[in-house]
Amino acid sequence: MLKLKRKPKTVEITSASMADIAFLLLIFFLVTTTIDVDKGIGLTLPDPRGEKKEIREKNITNLLVNEAGQVLLDLREIPVLQIKDVIAEKIRENPKLIVSVKTARNTPYNIYIAVLDQLKQANARKISLAEPDK
Amino acid sequence: MNIKKNKRGIPAISTSSMPDIVFLLIIFFMISSVFKEFRGMPIVLPAAKKIEKLRGKRDVGYMWVDRFDRIMIDDRIVNLDEISDIMYVKRADPLSPLRVVSLKIDEEVRMGIVTDVQEELKKADCLNISYATKTKD
Numbered sequence: 001m002l003k004l005k006r007k008p009k010t011v012e013i014t015s016a017s018m019a020d021i022a023f024l025l026l027i028f029f030l031v032t033t034t035i036d037v038d039k040g041i042g043l044t045l046p047d048p049r050g051e052k053k054e055i056r057e058k059n060i061t062n063l064l065v066n067e068a069g070q071v072l073l074d075l076r077e078i079p080v081l082q083i084k085d086v087i088a089e090k091i092r093e094n095p096k097l098i099v100s101v102k103t104a105r106n107t108p109y110n111i112y113i114a115v116l117d118q119l120k121q122a123n124a125r126k127i128s129l130a131e132p133d134k
Numbered sequence: 135m136n137i138k139k140n141k142r143g144i145p146a147i148s149t150s151s152m153p154d155i156v157f158l159l160i161i162f163f164m165i166s167s168v169f170k171e172f173r174g175m176p177i178v179l180p181a182a183k184k185i186e187k188l189r190g191k192r193d194v195g196y197m198w199v200d201r202f203d204r205i206m207i208d209d210r211i212v213n214l215d216e217i218s219d220i221m222y223v224k225r226a227d228p229l230s231p232l233r234v235v236s237l238k239i240d241e242e243v244r245m246g247i248v249t250d251v252q253e254e255l256k257k258a259d260c261l262n263i264s265y266a267t268k269t270k271d
Contacts, residue, residue, distance in 0.1 A: 019149065022156035030165060038188035048256045052178055065245075105246030109239055110180040110249070114244035115267060117182035131249060 041116050043127065059096045060128075061087075065115055067106040080111065083118035092126060101132035143174040168192065173207045177199045180241040181270035188264055195224050195260070201240040203247050214250055221258035238266040 039090055064072040065085070071080055076085060091097050099119055104111055164203060168191045175198045188194055197217075198206040205212050207220055225232045239248060255263060 015153070019152035019156055022153050022160065026156055026163075029160070033163075033167060033232075038191070038194065038264070038266060039185045039269065040188065040236060040266040041182055041184070042186050042188075042234075042262070042264045043250060045256050045261040046265060047261060055198050095246075103245040103249070105244060105249070107245040108221070108241070109243040109245060109248055110241035112245055113180040113182055113241070113267060117184055117267075120182075120184040131253075 007113075032107060039058060041113065041120060043116070043129075045129075059094065060098045060100055061090060063099055063101045063103070063115065065103045065107045065111055068112040069105050069108055080108075080114050080118060083115060084122045087119060087122040087124055093117050093121065096126075097124075097129050098126040099124050100128040139147065155237060172196060174198050174209070174238065175204070175206050177201070177238055177240040178242070179185055179266055179268045180237065181265040183270045185267055185269060188234060188236060190233075193230055195232045195235045197237050197251065199237070199244040199247060199251065201237040201245055203243065205224070205247075205251065214247075214254060217251065217254035218257040221255060225258055227258055232260060234262045235260045236264045236266050240245050 025064075061074055062072075066072070071078055071083065073083065073086060075097060101112075101115060101119070116127070156242075174196070177198060178198050200206070205214065205217065209216070212220065221232070221235070238246075238249070252263070255261070
């Protein structure tokens, strides 16, 4: 009778598919993650401890937004979408111009954002927020 | 002279380091990603064109105001007079002091409450704010 001698084998786990598994994980996480970037209109509020500055009348322009969403620029009513051009023109004339935005307590927030957006589009850097009258 | 002929075959690219590369990628993405911390409230953000991206998430604080004028910070509805205390603690956090406060305000909210919130933020020395908006096309 033939006697077979068994060689003790070392069992090995193949690592060839490791890359596939890792890639699968990577792709799964890449697909399932949603990257949402926070976007918005940035603004710096005035420091309440800072002293109040006196500003010359000619360097300030008043922008009033009422409850109905109508905009008054220097006592003249203009459509929201025209603010950009008018303010850009004013800033070109006077780079020191400060735009003072004043809203009423009942002004809709989306009108306010639309106005701020127009000012940002006109590259107005000096925006002042006037407190609404109580 | 015995010159061995060079065997010209296509040299195989070793794939043995592939898992290492992929794992490195996975670990990079795991470390660099930040999870959304708060659920927030169902709100409709206003849209704007000229918007800035908020860089980083770790030092941004979030506040929600929904159309019923409810204010929410960290998934908890708060009163107006609580805001300054809460935000001041966050602002003075030694590990990750707040840099920007992102205001997620519903477009149907009236300006009165927005101004009140801003006044409270001023008290808490949170002066950098950002009105969260959608992108308008």
